[in-house]
Amino acid sequence: MVDQLSPLAPVLRPGRHALADHSVGVTLTETQPGSIVQLAAWRGEEGALIAAIREVAGLALPDGAGGGVSTEAKAGFGFAPGKFLVVDQDEGLAAAFAKAVAPETGTVTDLSHGRTAIRIAGPKAEWVLAKFFATDFSLPAFPLGSGISTVHHDIFAQIQRSGADEFDVYVFRSFARSFWKSLCHASEEVGYEVL
Amino acid sequence: MIITCPYCGPRDSSEFVYREEGGRIRPDQASTDQAAWNAYVYDRVNTAGEHDEIWQHSGGCRAHLRIVRNTVTHRIVSVAFARDHGRPHERRKAETPA
Numbered sequence: 001m002v003d004q005l006s007p008l009a010p011v012l013r014p015g016r017h018a019l020a021d022h023s024v025g026v027t028l029t030e031t032q033p034g035s036i037v038q039l040a041a042w043r044g045e046e047g048a049l050i051a052a053i054r055e056v057a058g059l060a061l062p063d064g065a066g067g068g069v070s071t072e073a074k075a076g077f078g079f080a081p082g083k084f085l086v087v088d089q090d091e092g093l094a095a096a097f098a099k100a101v102a103p104e105t106g107t108v109t110d111l112s113h114g115r116t117a118i119r120i121a122g123p124k125a126e127w128v129l130a131k132f133f134a135t136d137f138s139l140p141a142f143p144l145g146s147g148i149s150t151v152h153h154d155i156f157a158q159i160q161r162s163g164a165d166e167f168d169v170y171v172f173r174s175f176a177r178s179f180w181k182s183l184c185h186a187s188e189e190v191g192y193e194v195l
Numbered sequence: 196m197i198i199t200c201p202y203c204g205p206r207d208s209s210e211f212v213y214r215e216e217g218g219r220i221r222p223d224q225a226s227t228d229q230a231a232w233n234a235y236v237y238d239r240v241n242t243a244g245e246h247d248e249i250w251q252h253s254g255g256c257r258a259h260l261r262i263v264r265n266t267v268t269h270r271i272v273s274v275a276f277a278r279d280h281g282r283p284h285e286r287r288k289a290e291t292p293a
Binding site: 033149 | 200201203204205206207209210253254255256257258276278
């Protein structure tokens with residue numbers, strides 16, 4: 001596979017950017033998954049596509065809008081009616097789905113080089129994300145594993161809750177550096193660490 | 196203004212774009228009826244009250260929505276997927292009284 005180059009490289013400054021009292025409210029990471037795949041089912045084929053996701057990725061997506069699962073190496077969630085994002089730290093997921101998803105079922109789009117995955121974790125993660133997106137990030141409204149699609153000005157974002165205070169944000173690669181810089185500025189208030 | 200998307204839940208109206216007035220019937224492509232085309236392109240109901248509209252959740256799930264909005268109070272009366280009624284034009288044809 002062609003090497004994936006991080007669009008964040010010129011602005012990524014690993015280390016602690018803490019408050020004066022040394023506290024850190026969030027940690028920011030580029031998770032660099034090997035595979036990011038978008039799957040879309042034709043109308044009425046949603047069940048068959050969810051079955052294919054279970055077969056190929058081993059993820060049992062729950063029913064319902066935005067339902068998803070997040071594990072250490074793999075994650076998947078619905079972000080629109082009949083559409084799913086499946087992510088794997090390993091490469092080759094798109095090829096596996098291309099074999100398993102019949103043309104009558106739906107479509108497979110390899111976005112591994114098209115999206116940048118940013119993880120924001122820590123006690124202030126909800127607070128920092130709420131500065132960007134006009135959505136409810138509280139646990140009851142945004143359960144563990146579930147995902148949403150939303151937008152920060154013109155930067156379209158898909159967000160999955162991967163932990164109680166941990167979120168994975170997928171943004172277009174070409175907007176990722178700008179978004180990362182904004183995210184760092186927004187995190188200055190609570191102190192942040194780049195891993 | 197908050198619009199409750201049937202997929203995404205309650206979202207700020209800035210995530211949505213207004214597409215068109217609902218209930219418009221496109222004349223047959225082969226039609227040469229000038230009056231019918233003029234009416235399709237220019238005539239609008241322009242309701243003061245509950246108004247049938249097509250919106251898109253462009254900053255979210257990108258689904259097209261059929262929204263009934265009160266143009267006087269801005270109250271959103273109902274939100275549904277446009278696709279639940281088939282393609283918008285076909286749906287509106289079926290719902291328009293003959």
